[in-house]
Amino acid sequence: MATRIYDYVGPEHVRTSARGSAPGTVIRSPEDLVHWCQAHRAERENDLLPATFVVRRDGYLYLASRRSEHVACASGDAVLGAGEIFFSSDDTPRVVAVSNLSTGYCPEPECWPAIRDALEGAGIPHPREFSSAFIFRRCPNCFERNLIKDDVFVCDICDTALPRTWNFA
Structure with a gap:
């Protein structure tokens, strides 16, 4: 299956309010992830650090606070995948759970390969598939x-x- 590009499909006022927001942080290595997790340590919930994520068309993973909008994390651009991700709370973060839950982009579960490739490209251990996969229509x-x-x-x-x-589409 060819990689689908997901345009933002959420409310226009959310897209408008996201304009000018800081984009997500690009994660290209385990060190990038350690720095991001340290900077967001206060957002931990029950020993896990949740985050909003997107995989932009450049194939990289971008992270933002879980309370951020996916469209802001993506700088308003289309994405290859989006959802929520949870990291362990130790000094060498790893992905504990990941989903495609994004009502702004409504990505299919079939976007997993783009997320897997972004995580593997950054050298970040991860589950073999979505922990929770959602279907949108x-x-x-x-x-x-x-x-x-x-x-x-x-x-x-x-x-x-x-x-x-x-x-x-």
């Missing part, structure tokens, strides 16, 4: 973004049947 009737739960492909807003294939 846009309603063809009301155009709302939907997170699919329990394999129920029905719009949460207007009860319209949702397509089985990704439809944000």
